[in-house]
Amino acid sequence: MSYRTAPARRAAAAVAVVAAVAIGATACGGTTKKSTDSDSTKSGSGSSAAASANPSAPIKKGLTIAYLPKQVNNPYFTISDNGGKKAVEALGEKYKEVGTSSGTDTAGQVSYVNTLTQQQASAIAVSAQDPGALCTALNQARKNGVKVVTYDSDTNTNCRDAFVSQASAEDLGRTEVQLMAKQIGNKGQIAILSAAQTATNQNTWIDFMKDELKKPEYKDIQLVKVAYGNDDAQASFQQTQGLLQQYPNLKGIISPTTVGIKAAAQYLSGSKYKGKVQLTGLGTPNDMRAYVTNGTVQSFELWDPAKLGALAGYTAVALASGQITGAPGETFTAGDMGSYTIGKDSTVVLGKPTVFDKSNIDQYHF
Missing domain, CATH: 3.40.50.2300 (Response regulator)
Structure with missing residues (x-):
């Protein structure tokens, strides 16, 4: 997209996506990231980090990158997934989007993960409705060679290869x-x-x-x-x-x-x-x-949701091409968005959020 947002560039430092002080503070129980090892790609069923990353590896051709948002036809995910579509197709790969029309249909998300696994998608970019509900299905997908990237909303850290976070x-x-x-x-x-x-x-x-x-x-x-x-x-x-x-x-x-x-x-x-x-x-x-x-x-x-979706796509392609495994410290290039470094808990951070008010809102169109 041609509009500008706050600097979302470069090197995602090892940001604490979850602080120990925060866990358990809510009665919802939806955040469980500290229950897993911080270097999640070295443990857990379905782990694909045993393979070595080759940052010089060429981008594989014929990849299919499937997006599974929390809710299709939600304007936010329409913007983010269209950003992913542009990024994936710019690399010469195939993009597809599937999902439920409800933001709370976890069983529906599980079903879509299973279907994408059967269809042998190269990678799944998923915004999880629930932190744990998708784990079994996602790890089965990983066992079958499907790379898993979460974006916008994470699952448990040992159930995916990398998380693309909109900001710290x-x-x-x-x-x-x-x-x-x-x-x-x-x-x-x-x-x-x-x-x-x-x-x-x-x-x-x-x-x-x-x-x-x-x-x-x-x-x-x-x-x-x-x-x-x-x-x-x-x-x-x-x-x-x-x-x-x-x-x-x-x-x-x-x-x-x-x-x-x-x-x-x-x-x-x-x-x-x-x-x-x-x-x-x-x-x-x-x-x-x-x-x-x-x-x-x-x-x-x-943040710019289109750039979030794009970064998820670039991350998925880099994983499927063997350029990264999702291990902290690895770097990869996200098209014209520049270079990113994978941080703690295999997290890639887009950048700082932008504050909108009367002085600047007319400069943005998304």
Whole structure:
């Protein structure tokens, strides 16, 4: 894509996708990454890291890279997977996308993994709805020679070869609290409107939000509830309404999901709470432009989802070509996005998120 986002370049340092302090802080139980060895590619059934990486190996031809998003026809995944399509096809490989129309159909995701394994896909790029539900199927795929890349939302570390993270989980969790605190003057009740209770990425970010809120400067901010809209517009709209009814003194809502933040903004913009209850989180500029313009939302953040999808594609092709195994410290080239280094827990980090507000939102079109 031709538009620019914040620097998402170079060398993904060994970022702590999950900190020990964060694990267990949420009742959802969706984040279980520390339950596995940090160098996951050296253990676990289906491991493919026993082979040596050859960074000079040519890109194999005839590869099929299959994308399995959390939810097809979700605008966010449409953007990210189209970015993957362009990257994969630019390398001369075959791209395909499969998936369920529900963001909580874990059985459906398992079924698609099994089908892709039977079809002998070269690699699967999957955004996991649940951290553990896909493990058996994914490791069976790996035993059959299929490379597994997770993107956007991870599975357990010993169930894939690499995870392409949109940004440091810590950066995302802490900065969303910082944005909210600024908007409400560091005082008042806030709530979180998340996606599914089992969503790995959501729970990881929320853990960091909770940890950030422990700092002295946020002593006058109270997190009263974490609500779940299941990445469904109507459910998220209703959850927003319910939060405001249950907590009449609510000062702000953080929604780290593009579906949730848009639905919350839609409700707030047509209610008496517009401009009084602040809203931030993760959204796309095209979805949120009208709400920033009319004063419902001051600022929010996101990465470029097209670049996230592209990086997942480049990573999958590098794995399938034997240029990398997913081991920390390996480097590979992601087309015109430059060189990336695999960090801790076999994680590749896209880069820093971009904050959008009235001053810059019209520069972005995705």
